[in-house]
Amino acid sequence: MNVDALVSDYLGRLEAAAWPLPPERRTELTSEVREHIEAALSEAGSRDEVTVRNVLERLGRPEEIVAGEAAGSTPSGPAVSVSVGPSMGGIGAVEIAAILLLTLGAFLLPLIGPVIGLIFVWLSSAWSTRVKVVVTAIVVAVVVLPILGLLAVRTAS
Amino acid sequence: MSVELVFLLIPMAGFIAAIVLVAALVRRRR
Secondary structure, three states, X not given: OOXXXXXXXXXXXXXXXXXXXXXXXXXXXXXXXXXXXXXXXXXXXXXXXXXXXHHHHHHXXXXXXXXXXXXXXXXXXXXXXXXXXXXXXXXXXXXXXXXXXXXHHHHHOOOHHHHHHHHHHHHOOOOOHHHHHHHHHHHHHHHHHHXXXXXXXXXXX | OOHHHHHHHHHXXXXXXXXXXXXXXXXXXX
């Protein structure tokens, strides 16, 4: 992905996440963040992909910026409610359910528990796709492969 | 390989997966 596309994508996500804010504040916030990105890139003296990704990572997720903004503007501005939960990328009910199903659920519902847990993991936005793939691969490797082995041995004997 | 072993592997996989998930969350919060 080219660097301008990375920045546009980030700003697009910011604008989408900023829907609870008043329109003028949303525009203002987007332009502030755009200026901040430009300033950080000038300071870094480079506009390569790694630098841009680092700058965007340091800024944080767009949802977090909007949540901070909403929290700060609520007392003076109009009533703004931003849901703080899974969509924020933090720890919410979906994340807790996923972890509990993968751990305790494995004892209580031996086969179904971890499978539902994995579904919750994929539903959550708190984990990156890479983490989700790794976790799914772990469960598949440790659970599914031995089961297939067991079935193969049984079929053979 | 016995059925018991498979049922032992399931919680083990779940715990490893949960450790990876928690580690990812903690890393992101820093």
